[in-house]
Amino acid sequence: MLALMLPMMQSQHPRIIYDSLVVMGYMASEFAPEIQINFGSMILEFIAKSLGHSLLKVQYKAALCIVNF
Helix, strand or coil: HHHHHEEEEEEEHHHHHHHHHHHHHHHHHHHHHHHHHHHHHHHHHHHHHCCCCCHHHHHHHHHHHHHHH
16 A cells, blocks of 8 residues: 555645645554554655645644654
8 A cells, every 4th residue: 555655655746745644644543563663764754754844734734643653
């Protein structure tokens, strides 16, 4: 599933980034701890990049995603 999401994580469109963060949050909750162990660095890199986004809504969702992660 993460291989399918990887192109979405490279997008610059705020709506795609926001929705990708929503999916990451759900996946982190459902597939813990395997997703953190196997793909943690890739996901945290995406979340960290999203925390610096210009839209506050995207930053907020990134912070919530960390809580789920």
